[in-house]
Amino acid sequence: MTDQITPEVFSHLVELAALQLDPAEGEYIRRQLNNQLKSIHELEAIPLDNSLAPALHGVPYPAEISAAPRADVWQACPDVAAILSQAPQFEDGYIIVPDIPHTNLE
Amino acid sequence: MELCDLSAFVITQQLRQKKISAVEVTESALKRIEAVDGRPGMLDAGSLTAEDEKKVHAFITVTTERALKQAAEVDRKLAAGEDPGLLAGVPVTIKDIFCVKDTPSTAASKILANFTAPYTATPVERLEKAGAVVLGKVNLDEFTYGSSNESSAFQPSPRNPWNTGRVPGGSSGGSAASVAAGEAPLSLGTDTAGSIRQPASFCGVVGLKPTYGRVSRYGLIAFGSSLDCPGPVARNVSDAALMMQVIAGHDAHDSTTANVPVMDYVKSLDQDIRGLRIGLSPDYFRIAFPNPQTGEYEIQALPAEIETAVRRAAELLAAQGAEIVENVPMPNTKFGIPAYFVISRVEAASNLHRFDGVKYGYRAKGPFQDLTQMYRRTRGEGFGPQPKLRILMGMYVSAAQYSEQYYKRALQVRSMIRRDFEAAFDPQGEHKVDVLLTPTCPTTAFQMGAVYGDSVLMQYADQLTVPANHAGVPGLSIPAGLDQDGLPIGIQLLGPDYREDILFRVGRAYERATENDAWRSEKPQVLR
Numbered sequence: 083m084t085d086q087i088t089p090e091v092f093s094h095l096v097e098l099a100a101l102q103l104d105p106a107e108g109e110y111i112r113r114q115l116n117n118q119l120k121s122i123h124e125l126e127a128i129p130l131d132n133s134l135a136p137a138l139h140g141v142p143y144p145a146e147i148s149a150a151p152r153a154d155v156w157q158a159c160p161d162v163a164a165i166l167s168q169a170p171q172f173e174d175g176y177i178i179v180p181d182i183p184h185t186n187l188e
Numbered sequence: 189m190e191l192c193d194l195s196a197f198v199i200t201q202q203l204r205q206k207k208i209s210a211v212e213v214t215e216s217a218l219k220r221i222e223a224v225d226g227r228p229g230m231l232d233a234g235s236l237t238a239e240d241e242k243k244v245h246a247f248i249t250v251t252t253e254r255a256l257k258q259a260a261e262v263d264r265k266l267a268a269g270e271d272p273g274l275l276a277g278v279p280v281t282i283k284d285i286f287c288v289k290d291t292p293s294t295a296a297s298k299i300l301a302n303f304t305a306p307y308t309a310t311p312v313e314r315l316e317k318a319g320a321v322v323l324g325k326v327n328l329d330e331f332t333y334g335s336s337n338e339s340s341a342f343q344p345s346p347r348n349p350w351n352t353g354r355v356p357g358g359s360s361g362g363s364a365a366s367v368a369a370g371e372a373p374l375s376l377g378t379d380t381a382g383s384i385r386q387p388a389s390f391c392g393v394v395g396l397k398p399t400y401g402r403v404s405r406y407g408l409i410a411f412g413s414s415l416d417c418p419g420p421v422a423r424n425v426s427d428a429a430l431m432m433q434v435i436a437g438h439d440a441h442d443s444t445t446a447n448v449p450v451m452d453y454v455k456s457l458d459q460d461i462r463g464l465r466i467g468l469s470p471d472y473f474r475i476a477f478p479n480p481q482t483g484e485y486e487i488q489a490l491p492a493e494i495e496t497a498v499r500r501a502a503e504l505l506a507a508q509g510a511e512i513v514e515n516v517p518m519p520n521t522k523f524g525i526p527a528y529f530v531i532s533r534v535e536a537a538s539n540l541h542r543f544d545g546v547k548y549g550y551r552a553k554g555p556f557q558d559l560t561q562m563y564r565r566t567r568g569e570g571f572g573p574q575p576k577l578r579i580l581m582g583m584y585v586s587a588a589q590y591s592e593q594y595y596k597r598a599l600q601v602r603s604m605i606r607r608d609f610e611a612a613f614d615p616q617g618e619h620k621v622d623v624l625l626t627p628t629c630p631t632t633a634f635q636m637g638a639v640y641g642d643s644v645l646m647q648y649a650d651q652l653t654v655p656a657n658h659a660g661v662p663g664l665s666i667p668a669g670l671d672q673d674g675l676p677i678g679i680q681l682l683g684p685d686y687r688e689d690i691l692f693r694v695g696r697a698y699e700r701a702t703e704n705d706a707w708r709s710e711k712p713q714v715l716r
Binding site: 123124130135137143146169 | 478660
């Protein structure tokens, strides 16, 4: 059986996922993905009623047990400095990142 | 027996009777950690030594000073006549997927290895408020992605206290191993496909996956947001009920927690089980495995020792007045893993996009040509193979051209799995069961290295636990004997939404019926 996720499709996925893989790791992961797809294809054998609603979660949330959304009120972060200090690079209250690539639209 | 070997229930009683102090209990637990745990999980751990292979390695971080301070506060409250809380003085371990303020919260990943949480997760906060003493953070599969703990970036990964050549299960393997080894009577784990119940089964302890939305996910580093459930790991059912009493309930910080009153779980332990209808399903007595040579799926019988344990449990419960209902159909059980491969990966990919080297956590060393290069190098170096697999599969199956074929279909299959449970528990239905009794896992603990690397085979370790995650219903794994290799066997009880009380009640009844069994006096290898 030919691989559904070919090296070309895989490279595209890796780029979209903002990952960088060395060749050995990439080949291992691509092989595993194709193996997982064989399991996923088991789903195709199931006769499904098209009107069957997809379940986004298992437990129903009728209104009587759901919390109302909280008021949309601004709240101050109790410790901004502690949050900012987690950033790998920051200065004067700003998080520093390398140049953001941009494209001029024609 | 050391103080750390006492149950949580006994510790709280003896503490109130002033027979022991919280500091003494904590010191006993810390001493046990020193004796059996070995070096903690770390990045760049080097090669395993012969000594490493005999130890448990449950911990990534032991917070000794913090724990002793909490214990002293419990003792102060007791001396002052103040209420120290329901779990006063009980040592607990926390799976390192929960944020605990001012402690490293790593998710067992290099990408969060340097992250110190600025706030505390709700279930941990509730434990601490109830007087529990947090001993530290325990290891897990990286971002919870696995069923053996071997994928942790923090090595040595945990080992099974019953046989250190075997895995403890996963992803809450550090939790289960720490409880089985007597390092703490309780641990807080999470269950997305079986990550509490499978390691509980492998390590001979009790593990509960609560109803989805029963315990807050606030402060839990997310995997599959529609599936993740925090829950207790304990040495017996009563302790699990006690811990659940503390952590369950609505939380304004997690909108998926339900406004449903929390039952008195502890009180439910004393109720008998006369008249309860306990279902057995043939669909939980056969297992599917991919053939490594052909890739085809083969249906196999459950190992005889595991099936015998389940059937004996049914007989013992029947002897206490429960009614056993055979042949309850759960026909969509076998689709649990294929649907999980899709749903969990889509949710994981979405959740993992936040780790980018900008706001917190690891950033690769520069210089960088631009931001994109920084993202790619950071994520490439920071994530291990399991997160990368989940990101890539999640993106593939949710791509516009495949979404209908895979994602929507998987969600529809989830509806079918939910319907199986609704039909089984329907009071007006054909079977009207209160509880389903099943095996927890298709095997007992496997050898270290035997499965790791084969991501498909590893996932199938969860095939009997994952349906409850799809359906959202609660599941309890309890120890039910040892196999011929002396490894624990687990059995599982599954119940309707928010009926953890029935699971505790039936689980406790099973414990009472087997309290004189010879296997109950056996000790894990590391404690012999």
